[in-house]
Amino acid sequence: MVTRKDVAERAGVSVAVVSYVMNNKSNVKEATRNKVLAVIEELDYRPNLIAKSMKTKxxxxxxxxxxxxxxxxxxxxxxxxxxxxxxxxxxxxxxxxxxxxxxxxxxxxxxxxxxxxxxxxxxxxxxxxxxxxxxxxxxxxxxxxxxxxxxxxxxxIDWGSAMQQLFVHLKSCGYQSIAYLTANEQMNSHHYEVRNRALMQAAKEEDIRVDELIRVDVCNFETAYSHLLARWTAQPAFSYQALLCVNDLMAAGAVAACKKLGISVPEQLAVAGCEDILMSSQTFPAITTIHYPRxxxxxxxxxxxxxxxxxxxxxxxxxxxxxxxxxxxx
Amino acid sequence: MVTRKDVAERAGVSVAVVSYVMNNKSNVKEATRNKVLAVIEELDYRPNLIAKSMKTKxxxxxxxxxxxxxxxxxxxxxxxxxxxxxxxxxxxxxxxxxxxxxxxxxxxxxxxxxxxxxxxxxxxxxxxxxxxxxxxxxxxxxxxxxxxxxxxxxxxIDWGSAMQQLFVHLKSCGYQSIAYLTANEQMNSHHYEVRNRALMQAAKEEDIRVDELIRVDVCNFETAYSHLLARWTAQPAFSYQALLCVNDLMAAGAVAACKKLGISVPEQLAVAGCEDILMSSQTFPAITTIHYPRxxxxxxxxxxxxxxxxxxxxxxxxxxxxxxxxxxxx
Structure with missing residues (x-):
């Protein structure tokens, strides 16, 4: 079984340095760290697994x-x-x-x-x-x-296929252009980036125009509601026929903003979300969405x-x- | 500072027995356990605080x-x-x-x-x-x-005062009798019992009749919806004019059940909830509720x-x- 000493010898460093790297200490040069990690990988050294194999704890x-x-x-x-x-x-x-x-x-x-x-x-x-x-x-x-x-x-889920289904449906309703409401690029909403890429790809394939890409910092109801209210109050005329939202909470916020401004859904603006949370079936009108099998x-x-x-x-x-x-x- | 030994001496037991009691072992007679706990209380012996005062860890x-x-x-x-x-x-x-x-x-x-x-x-x-x-x-x-x-x-919050406000409002609307939808008595919904007691007391004080007390196992939307649907399908005529729910999720389920059965809210049945979750402002019609300052x-x-x-x-x-x-x- 591979030991810490084996790793040290192969990497040409002391056992202490191997420990530093494994405990993620900052006192090791980047080059040394990389070398040690490469050897750990090469030898498949996994100290805790060894301890576990002895204790099965x-x-x-x-x-x-x-x-x-x-x-x-x-x-x-x-x-x-x-x-x-x-x-x-x-x-x-x-x-x-x-x-x-x-x-x-x-x-x-x-x-x-x-x-x-x-x-x-x-x-x-x-x-x-x-x-x-x-x-x-x-x-x-x-x-x-x-x-x-x-x-x-x-x-x-396969977001590519899901977004394509949604666009095929939108086309069948006669919509040709959309706005897309999603998260700013940031670490704590990174998983939405997968949906964003899938949407852009599907729009291209189905030949639907993405007129506006609207990004907000927080993907919740309140932010969507207040952002859209301010946006549509400032610019009452928009060119897109449908608004897609990266999650249902924001779609519900969009429906509430439309109600507040007297924009009739779906006659003046269609709305759709992702996830299929309970609320999206209870709003008025109820929201079209991509079901995620929770x-x-x-x-x-x-x-x-x-x-x-x-x-x-x-x-x-x-x-x-x-x-x-x-x-x-x- | 009080030590484990002090506790043992005062209680007339060995230090080991004090440890057993503190670690909640089952090998101590009930009477002995109670005696040790009484002494711990009396002397305000708190071992971990001592360790902390030394280490402030x-x-x-x-x-x-x-x-x-x-x-x-x-x-x-x-x-x-x-x-x-x-x-x-x-x-x-x-x-x-x-x-x-x-x-x-x-x-x-x-x-x-x-x-x-x-x-x-x-x-x-x-x-x-x-x-x-x-x-x-x-x-x-x-x-x-x-x-x-x-x-x-x-x-x-002061549930007594909150429920009373709600009943005063219901009376002002002309409602004289209600049904109340809440949780079965069980450990994992015990906090609803506080609301239940407050509601019963307020109903009495405001002279509103509680015609039916409906208890379900799970206090969510789906359970409220399916339970009420079955109940009202079996007995389409109910005597109460308003339905109060222990939380808003259930009130939303009730509104959905009314919609399904063609019972118009509030004309044929008023509905109210507790908590003021986001969804209760987005249902159609939107739900009257007790706001809890989260x-x-x-x-x-x-x-x-x-x-x-x-x-x-x-x-x-x-x-x-x-x-x-x-x-x-x-």
Whole structure:
């Protein structure tokens, strides 16, 4: 079995330096760090796995790193995760974190969790590498827009196909141009970038014009509502016939803004969202959206996480999606 | 400073027995346990505080025990908590648990958190006592319906006054009798019992008849919708003029059920909820409800929790509430 000493010898550094690299200390030159990481990779040195093979000690705890607690979409996924975790004897805890707190996750999780589930979250390459070395697998719900270095396995719907279905529907209603309301490019909404790319591609393929790309900092109801209210008050005439939103909360905010300004939906403006949260079926008019099968996520995720903890590799999972046509498009 | 030995001598037991009691082992007779606990209380022996006073070692971590992740009401509170925690330098993690997992919380939290926040949750008397002995304070968001033994400080609105405002409004609309849709009596919805008692008292004071008390197992949209649909299909004639729901999710389910059955709201049936979640302003018709000031909860809770961690005592907090009159009552 590979030891820390083997790594040190092969990399031509001291055992202490290997430890520094593994504990992510800053007192190691970049070149040295890279060399040590390359050797660790080459020899597949995983210290915690060795300790585990001796003790087979598991915590039966999983951490879920959540992104946006205010979105009922995530809450629905947490419920599904929790149900499946309980059935498999795992204990879940949830955590939201800011990028600048990423370091503290290491001391918080090391030795305390068997695995980490990302929910619309992302970790830096070095953090992913750190947990790999600790023998703590990571699985992501929704494809990270950025998944370089050691790739994190994920599950997601096929956003390309989902967006195409939506555009085919819009075309059948006679719409030729849209506006798209989404998140500013930033780490904590990175998973929306996957939807953005899929939308742009589908628009091109289906020959629908994206007249305006509207980006906001926070993807919730209130921000969409106030932003659109201000925008449409300033410029009452818009050229697009439909507004697509990166999530349903924002689509609901758009419907509320239309109601406030007397813009009739869908006659003057069609609206559609993504995710299919409960509220989108209860607004007036009810919102057309891409259904994301939340109830299937718990079991699919726990099955993969369990396999990863057992030392198996897992592949990405594509969930079935479907278009839910309601009253905001016709 | 009081030591474990002092406790043992005063209680007339060995130091080991004091340890057993403090670690909640089952090998101690009930009478002995009670005697030791009484002495611990009398001498105010708090071992972890002693260790802390020597090391002043804090984790800066707080655990939040949540109840119903599917209710956006709780999600809104979590966001508020998280914002205030960050401002004060605390790191939060959230956990849902079943009553039968309560034991595992002890090993999970001991030494890892500075305090525990309950969010619509409850802990048994012995668990509350255990964390007290560990020097880990507990604060509850929403009054626990059951708060015996070592009382847990809490914040909540004055449900008595809130329900009375609602009934005064209903009377002014001419309604004289209601049905009330709430949770079955069970541990994991215990915080609704506080609302139930307040409603019954207010109905009596305002002389409004509670024609039917409808209890369901799960307090969400889907359960309210399907239960009412079945109920009203079987018995299309009901005597009450208004339906009150213990939370807005259920009120939204009720509005959807009315829509499905062609019962016009509020002409044939008025509907009202509690909490004022976002969705209740977006349904058609929009729902009258009791506003719960979620945005104020984070700071109020963190301020008290910080004081508790510093060894201060805190009193219960009453938040301001107000009635939001919308379209489902008139």
């Amino acid at each position: 598991k915590t039966q705890q999983l951490a879920v790193l959540v992104n946006n607690l205010g979105n009922p979409f995530e809450a629905g996924i947490l419920i599904s995760l929790e149900k499946s975790a309980m059935e498999r004897g795992y204990f879940l805890f949830f955590q939201k974190f800011q990028q600048d707190q990423e370091e503290s996750l290491k001391s918080l999780f090391a030795g305390r969790v068997d695995g980490i589930i990302l929910l619309g979250q992302s970790l830096s390459i070095t953090t992913v590498e750190y947990f790999h070395l600790q023998g703590i697998p990571i699985f992501s719900i929704m494809e990270p827009s950025f998944n370089e270095g050691r790739e994190v396995p994920f599950l997601d 109830e299937a996520i718990g079991e699919a995720t726990l099955e993969r996480m369990h396999a990863l903890i057992q030392g198996h590799t897992v592949t990405h999972v594509t969930l079935a999606n479907n278009l839910v046509i309601r009253e905001t498009t016709s | 804090k984790t800066q971590q707080l655990a939040v025990l949540v109840n119903n992740l599917g209710n956006p009401f709780e999600a809104g509170i979590l966001i508020s908590l998280e914002k205030s925690a960050m401002e004060r330098g605390y790191f939060l993690f959230f956990q849902k648990f079943q009553q039968d997992q309560e034991e595992s919380l002890k090993s999970l939290f001991a030494g890892r958190v500075d305090g525990i926040i309950l969010l619509g949750q409850s802990l048994s008397i012995t668990t509350v006592e255990y964390f007290h002995l560990q020097g880990i304070p507990i604060f509850s968001i929403m009054e626990p319906s059951f708060n015996e033994g070592r009382e847990v400080p809490f914040l909540d 945005e104020a909860i984070g700071e109020a809770t963190l301020e008290r929790m910080h004081a508790l961690i510093q060894g201060h005592t805190v009193t219960h907090v009453t938040l301001a509430n107000n009635l939001v009159i919308r379209e489902t009552t008139s």
